[in-house]
Amino acid sequence: MIEERTVLPAARVPATVPPAGARECWSAEVRQDDAALPELAAEWDDLAARCRTATSFQSAAWLVAWWRAYGTPGRLRLVLVRRDGRLMAAAALTVRHRPYPVLVPVGCGVSDYADVLLDDTCPDQAAAALAAALPAHRPWIVTDLREVRPDAAAQRLLTHWTGRRRRLPDSVCQHLPALPMEELLRRLPGRTAQRNRVKQRKIAAAGVVVSETPAERVPDAVDAMLRLHALQWRGRGATPEHLGERFARHLREAARGMVAAGRASVQQYHLDGELVAVNVLLISPRLAGLYMYGAHPGLRQRLDIAGLLFGESLACALRAGVPLLSLLRGTEPYKQRWRPEEDRNDRLVLGGGRLAPAAALHIGAARLRAAAVRAARTRLPWLTAARTRLRELRAGR
Template sequence: MTTAVRSDAAGPVAEQPRYETVVLRDARALEALAGEWNALQERSPGATPFQCHAWLTSWWHSYGRPGRLRLVTVRRDGRLIALAPCYRDGTVLRPLGAEITDFHDVLLDDADPDEAAARLALALAAELRGPLARLDLPEVRADAAIHRVLAHWPRAARKLPASLVQHLPGVPMDELLTRLPGRTAQRTKVKLRKLAVAGIDVRLVPPWEVPEAVDRMLALHALQWADRGATPEHMRGRFASHLRAAATGMAATERAQLREYRLDGRLIACDLMLQARSMVALYVYGVHPEARERVDIAGMLFGESLAHAVSTGRTELSLLRGDEPYKQRWRPDPAHNERLLLGSAPAVVVTAGLARAQERAKEFARERMPWLRQARGRVRVLRSRLRRAA
């Protein structure tokens, strides 16, 4: 209902904005919101590629379960100003994207982010019923919009340490090399000169060819990790299904680019780069093992991504989660995600306590039982070989 407020006896009537909060549970709403969702992502402070419509809708179609979808929306005079894409898991409200998504967040209109955050906080709190109810966001960036929601949160909240993430500045390669120690920089320059004369053909895959290119990339990804124990989820059909649809939709809206690299006419590598307003992110890549003996793979992939960041004015090349050796060579800037728990006091306190106990157990295993990690690695390699044999 619209409420009119008269400023004075002779002055005009100023209408208050009308706000509407709706929780959508029908999966058909995912498609209906596409245009508004993408527009809100462009206006939302700190939004990453993982908040775009194509990424999260594709995830739901591959991983979601009927009846559990919860899209918490806030509108101002009919305009979408806040969105929390979630699903219900028992008493827990979790973000779409789950474990294959590096950054979880909500979307807020930057025209009035505090009002949007306050309204969204109340709407989310209303969805959490019962003493064990909570909202659990496992991977939250320091500049995420959800922090604005937290400022208006009416119930209990806890922050816990989460994954290490790393990034490079969006600068030309020559400038990036000045960050490296002298010998490392010199060796890298030599490798880049060899790369420049190797005759590598770099092809940007058009959106209509993305599904087949994703399959080629995942085949190379599986090959490069064949004897090193790949991430199990990356080998599953549901991940491939999600990535095909997500990359296709994101490429069509200029939120992703998939590149193929050929040497002497032979496909040697592919990578999927996601992008938002100020960020490009290397999400996944595949490399033929034999190519590592001929070219500097990291230099090739990072060089293309940096060049794209510079040409489009984006200031960050995110290397996402993990501290793999190929990242460390470039001296990336480290940061840490946080796990954010919001809900009833009992749910938040108990969950935070269990999380800390699990982390202490992991630290004990790393320090006192290093053989356990090696055993897990051998199991992953064995499983990978069995899948290939099947």
């Protein structure tokens, strides 16, 4: 059997985790078989509905699709905590070696928000039980949770973690209130608002036809979006992962399942009978996230693409009763002119034992790498561009 099973044995998980003063029977297990996520999908989504911080990135459809596209057999660590048989806390993790074992969230790399699931009726008890059940209490094992929202359920793990723990800064995310477009424009400075009103009138006059894609046609729409996305970013520093077949396979399956469950909308935009843009909007009770879009480069010469996409995404969020439109990670200029509010995600590093040598090494390496990235962006912009171009070429091959 592979090494991870001996490094992180499920036998280390306590059979019962009774919170102080409680009479309920709390139990925990770690599932390592690759079939665990799809088998537990219904139960997983039921818990997600009882966890107010859960986003679409914690849905079973997203996680199952990611595991099928990116997962390594034998490295899944699905941590499950139950009270009287009912699932009350859960974490979907996978093992990586750097060279020590590191537990990272399933979905890492392509998810803008990572989190665990805790039942809202007893979040602290559930967090304590989940912290005790995590198979990462040895000094050479690290749990590294990237892209954790400031109010995420995973933040409660820090309170109950007995080993070394650190909170480091991660990506900046931005969001807008889900308002009708005219109300959103009133929030902008006078001249900026007026320019955007002119662009909105031009969009309305152009006769763009917008349609929501039914679940059975989502894979074809995703493929069209990825082709347009590659076309619009050609020579301008596209995210290399978005150009590969593995990502396409993940997004086809995830988007189809989420559209069928009402957790996503794939919108297609036709102009003069031709498909000119496609975007994927992820929908959860707390926020709608504009995850990805593709637009023909020629459309930019005719219309304001950001205004077109934001307008339709806001309308979709309003129909769903969602209070926020998240622009997710990044501070690109096309987002900034809408004056979005900002939040910074956290990176939570948990190490086993008091000394936790692996955690100390991991934290130091993370800080050093973050400093190097900042220095390269400010002092050596040509190096960043060259690195991006090299990744694009590799992804193309």
